Amino acid sequence: MPTQLTVEDLEIDLMKRRVTRAGDCIELKAKEFALLEFLARHKNEVVTRTMLLEKVWQYHFDPQTNVIDVHISRLRSKIDRGYANPLLHTIRGVGYRLGNA
Amino acid sequence: MKAPFLTLAKPRGRFTLIYIILFGLSLVFGYMNTQLVDWNDSLARLGQEIDSEMMALEMIVRTEGIEATAQHCRDLLERNVLGAKDFESNRFYRIESNEGETLFANFPAWDVENIDSRFDDFVKLDDLPRDRGGEFPTWEYFRWRINPDFDLLVRNLELPDGSLLALGRDLNFIEDIRIANAALIGLIVALFAAGGIMGLGMIRSAYQRVDTILSTCHSIINTGNLSKRIESEGGTYDPERLAPALNDMLDRIERSFMAMQLSAANIAHDLKTPLARIRTKVESLQQGQKDELNERAKEILVEIERMQKIFNALIQIALLESGKPLNKKDSVALDDVVSGLVDFYISVFEEKGLILTCDLSPVSIEGDRQLLEQMLSNLLENALKYVPEKGKVHVETYLDRGVVVARVTDSGQGIPDAQKLRVFEKFYRGQSSRSSEGNGLGLSIVKAIADAHGGEVSLSDGDPGLKVTIGFER
Structure with a gap:
């Protein structure tokens, strides 16, 4: 079981629950951390909204609103804003992908 | 003849x-x-x-x-x-x-x-x-x-x-x-004859009633016209009492049948739009460029997904309404469910300029947590859809004289009294909601889940806005 996940210059310390990008410390809320952790565990894979809903929030209903998108965009604003190279991508009509590989 | x-x-x-x-x-x-x-x-x-x-x-x-x-x-x-x-x-x-x-x-x-x-x-x-x-x-x-x-x-x-x-x-x-004695015998014969004639008359009238009932039944069987009813004179003897009972049964069947037809019509109507879009998109695919292909395919998938959601929701409602016992029955803390949902939805409320607040007393009921989450999320999503910008949405859980209550109050336009009961019907969409997204099944699901938990959903005015109260007798 790794204690650290790395997606390019993004590093997630699972033990200390700390996230850094290019050495900069990023403050995340608990659910934002869980969301990022799940994406990082599936780095470079396309993750659907349903997967996020079930694995991160343990919800099994089908939101009619863009609530997941809002969570993603909030996370994106924290980990991608100000960096030249965006890591969190929206795959239209399918879901999201963390990583550029 | x-x-x-x-x-x-x-x-x-x-x-x-x-x-x-x-x-x-x-x-x-x-x-x-x-x-x-x-x-x-x-x-x-x-x-x-x-x-x-x-x-x-x-x-x-x-x-x-x-x-x-x-x-x-x-x-x-x-x-x-x-x-x-x-x-x-x-x-x-x-x-x-x-x-x-x-x-x-x-x-x-x-x-x-x-x-x-x-x-x-x-x-x-x-x-x-x-x-x-x-x-x-x-x-x-x-x-x-x-x-x-x-x-x-x-x-x-x-x-x-x-x-x-x-x-x-x-x-x-x-x-x-x-x-x-001969006179007495004559009298007895006369009485018996009169009785026989009257009895025959009664039997005849009874059979005639049965004939009427039969002919109505045959007419319904042959024409499939459920609106036919047996003529009834409202008497109290047996064949006569049969008629209103059969008529009541026909009323009930007709109502269910009409509701079913209406549902079917609504389903057909709601599926028409996604199907038409799929058709247009597939048609445009035939003459489109290659890079356009991917794009169209994705759009088609979205429409298909929308249809699947409608079907899933219908199947779920049908299952809940079938009266089968719930799969899971745990003690579910409603305040915990609400606080998780508020946490989940707060950012999207903020994005839309809505204020989401809550006031939660610890209350719990026996039930299926996933279903209860879905029920309450539907209420929050409704508020999200219909409450205009800068509005307020307040969620509470509390115990009121032994009844566990979850309540969502919003500052939107509310629902006119005439529509308050109809909004629980499948595919019913009030005037104000026709333009918005949604399949008209949200509140049907809320009601179905509440019913399955022995709860009762009521709508009231929220001064202004809407107050949705779900009470569970413990």
Whole structure:
């Protein structure tokens, strides 16, 4: 079981629950951390909204609103804003992908 | 063509025939029996009467002599010592001495030898029931019809010294009883006939009711027109009571059927739009560029997904409404569910400029956590969809007199009273929600889940806005 996940210059310390990008410390809320952790565990894979809903929030209903998108965009604003190279991508009509590989 | 009411081809015709035959037979037999029994009984009774009087007279003859006996009989008739009402017309004596002298008589003498035995004007009644001791001489019984008003049952006793005692009773008395009996029988026959006719009338009317009911049923079966009803006169006897019950059943079936048709129509309608879009997109695919292909395929997937959501929701509602017990039954803390959902939705509320607040007392119910999450998320998403910008949405959980309550209050436009009940119908969309996204199943699911948990959903006005209250009796 790794204690650290790395997606390019993004590093997630699972033990200390700390996230850094290019050495900069990023403050995340608990659910934002869980969301990022799940994406990082599936780095470079396309993750659907349903997967996020079930694995991160343990919800099994089908939101009619863009609530997941809002969570993603909030996370994106924290980990991608100000960096030249965006890591969190929206795959239209399918879901999201963390990583550029 | 109207079939005759009574034919032997139908059970009721055969039944009626058998009834008439049996009734007729029993009537004839009963009449004959009554007549015979009555006539013989009366004769026997009179015979016994004569018997005992004869014994008494014989005793008088032996002790006091024949003349004293004649005097006794005369006294008896003149003084009416017995006080009988029909005394004079019913008692007859003829007493002759051994020299042939008539000592007393109130009916004429006869000559047995000269009476033609072929006529029953003078008949020897050998078959009369009698009960005699050995000490009495031979009794002779005669019916002597002197004239129509003078019809006697007579017994002769020749005493050892040659004198004669004859005692009679008027048989017209029996005839009167027979006439009365005949009248009674006639009355009974008339009553039975009247009863039979009335019964037949009732049976006929009952069968006619059954025929009406049958013809309505056949008409519904043949035409499939559920709006037909059985004509009912509102009576209380059985076939009549059947009609309203059947009509009520038809009402119920028709309502369900119409609801089903409506649902089907709504489903068809809601699927029309995504299908039309898919069609357009597939058509444009045929002439499109390659890089456009991916894009269209994705759009098509979105539409398909939308249809799948509708189907999933319908299936879920159907399952919940089927009344099957819940798969899971745990203690679920509603305040915890709400706080998780608020955490989940707060950012999207903020994005839309809405304020989401909550006030949660710890309350829990038995149930399926996933379903309860879905139920409450639907309420929050409704608020998210319909409450205008800068609005407020407040969620509470609390215990109110033993009822666990979850309530979502918003500052939106609310729902007019006329629509408050209809919003729970599948695919119902109020005026204000027609333009927005959604499949019209959200509140149907809320209600279905609440029902499955024994809860009750109510809508009230939230001053302004809408207040959705779900109460669970514990």
